[in-house]
Amino acid sequence: xxxxxxxxxxxxxxxxxxxxxxxxxxxxxxxxxxxxxxxxxxxxxxxxxxxxxxxxxxxxxxxxxxxxxxxxxxxxxxxxxxxxxxxxxxxxxxxxxxxxxxxxxxxxxxxxxxxxxxxxxxxxxxxxxxxxxxxxxxxxxxxxxxxxxxxxxxxxxxxxxxxxxxxxxxxxxxxxxxxxxxxxxxxxxxxxxxxxxxxxxxxxxxxxxxxxxxxxxxxxxxxxxxxxxxxxxxxxxxxxxxxxxxxxxxxxxxxxxxxxxxxxxxxxx
Numbered sequence: 001x002x003x004x005x006x007x008x009x010x011x012x013x014x015x016x017x018x019x020x021x022x023x024x025x026x027x028x029x030x031x032x033x034x035x036x037x038x039x040x041x042x043x044x045x046x047x048x049x050x051x052x053x054x055x056x057x058x059x060x061x062x063x064x065x066x067x068x069x070x071x072x073x074x075x076x077x078x079x080x081x082x083x084x085x086x087x088x089x090x091x092x093x094x095x096x097x098x099x100x101x102x103x104x105x106x107x108x109x110x111x112x113x114x115x116x117x118x119x120x121x122x123x124x125x126x127x128x129x130x131x132x133x134x135x136x137x138x139x140x141x142x143x144x145x146x147x148x149x150x151x152x153x154x155x156x157x158x159x160x161x162x163x164x165x166x167x168x169x170x171x172x173x174x175x176x177x178x179x180x181x182x183x184x185x186x187x188x189x190x191x192x193x194x195x196x197x198x199x200x201x202x203x204x205x206x207x208x209x210x211x212x213x214x215x216x217x218x219x220x221x222x223x224x225x226x227x228x229x230x231x232x233x234x235x236x237x238x239x240x241x242x243x244x245x246x247x248x249x250x251x252x253x254x255x256x257x258x259x260x261x262x263x264x265x266x267x268x269x
Contacts (some may be wrong), residue, residue, distance in 0.1 A: 003158035006173055007104040008164055009131075010182040011115035011122065014051060015097050015160075015201045018224035020121040025208075026229070027073070027082040037148055038150045042066060056186050059114050060154035063141050070147030075120045081125035083091070085227060094167045094221035097181060097200055101129065112172065114163050114190060115179075135163040143234070161188035191215070 012019040026039045049059045067075060075224060086092040104111050112133040117121060126134045138151040151157050168175045176195035182188070183200040188209065191197035199210045201220035210217060 002170065003108055003110040004093075004173060004177060005104075005107075006112055006168060006171065006178040007101065008108040008112050008114050008167075008178065008180040008194065009097065009101060010160075010180075010184070010190070010200075011113055011117055011125070013094075013183040013186075013221055014181050015101065015113070016092055016125075016224075017094050017221040018092070020043075020115075020117045023086070023224070023227060024079055024082050024121050025063075028078050031078050031081070031231075031233055035073050036229070053241075056116075057154050057156050061150060062139060064118070064146070065148040066136075066148060067139070067146040070146045072120075072144050072146060073163065074242060075146065075218040076123070079113055079120035080124050081129070081230070083121075085230070085265055087128070089225055089227055091222075091225045094200070096218045100181065100198070100218070101131075103129065106198070112167055114152050114155060114160050116186075133167060135160075135167065141255075145267065157186050158189050160187065161193040162189055164193040181218075 009015050012021065020191040022043060025042070026036075029042075030036070046059050046062060049058070049062060073201045101111055105159050110133070111129070112135065113122060113126060113130045113131055115136045116138050116170070117132070117136055119134075122136050135154075135155060137154045140147045140149040140151050155163065164175055164178065165179065168178055175193055176196075179196050179198065180190045180194040181198045181200060182191050183203065183206075185203055185205050188206065191199070191206070191209070196215060197210070197213070198216035198218055200218045201205045207217075209215065
């Protein structure tokens with residue numbers, strides 16, 4: 001039976017209790033032998049950008065400079081290990097939104113993640129949830145290493161609305177027949193691009209839009225539990241294909257012409 005509806009989900013703060021970008025960065029730096037102070041300093045630099053009003057799209061770009069020169073295979077491997085550590089710890093997913101995603105899957109709706117995070121973080125998560133598509137920020141990788149740059153605009157703000165329209169068009173489903181879930185004002189273009197939406201949390205501007213449009217509401221995600229740091233690895237460039245998620249399933253990148261949006265579609269081999 002073909003789907004007649006798509007449910008689009010923001011990830012950080014909506015589907016997950018924490019921010020995948022920063023929880024993974026902390027894990028990654030510790031695994032590479034950096035002390036906790038290194039993560040704190042890098043996090044504070046990004047927070048300072050936000051504090052002076054620098055748009056979220058620019059702080060998202062700045063985040064990826066943390067991986068400049070890193071081997072893609074190593075980042076992918078450590079991201080898989082990070083996600084498994086989150087699963088063992090518990091409290092990673094925001095349960096009301098996770099229940100909504102599972103209900104959409106039960107009904108036969110397509111489920112799609114739309115996130116400012118990136119493939120290494122989202123691949124294991126998408127594999128675990130069994131979602132149909134992932135649209136996210138595309139980091140640039142040259143000769144197997146992250147350059148610190150991006151292949152296109154971050155998947156934030158208007159880029160999320162573009163993703164909704166492109167995905168809906170690809171599956172010949174009217175955007176008005178779709179639903180989107182988000183927690184942050186930067187999700188508003190995506191929420192407005194679908195026929196209905198669900199606001200997660202207490203963002204006052206989103207709540208005002210929800211009230212005038214009769215959107216659904218779900219509670220804010222609770223703070224996630226602290227994730228224990230991994231032991232540093234020696235050498236450790238790691239092996240494996242930088243584009244691989246887990247055996248038997250992979251994520252394939254392809255560009256969307258003229259948009260800078262890079263969809264990642266799970267495929268079974």
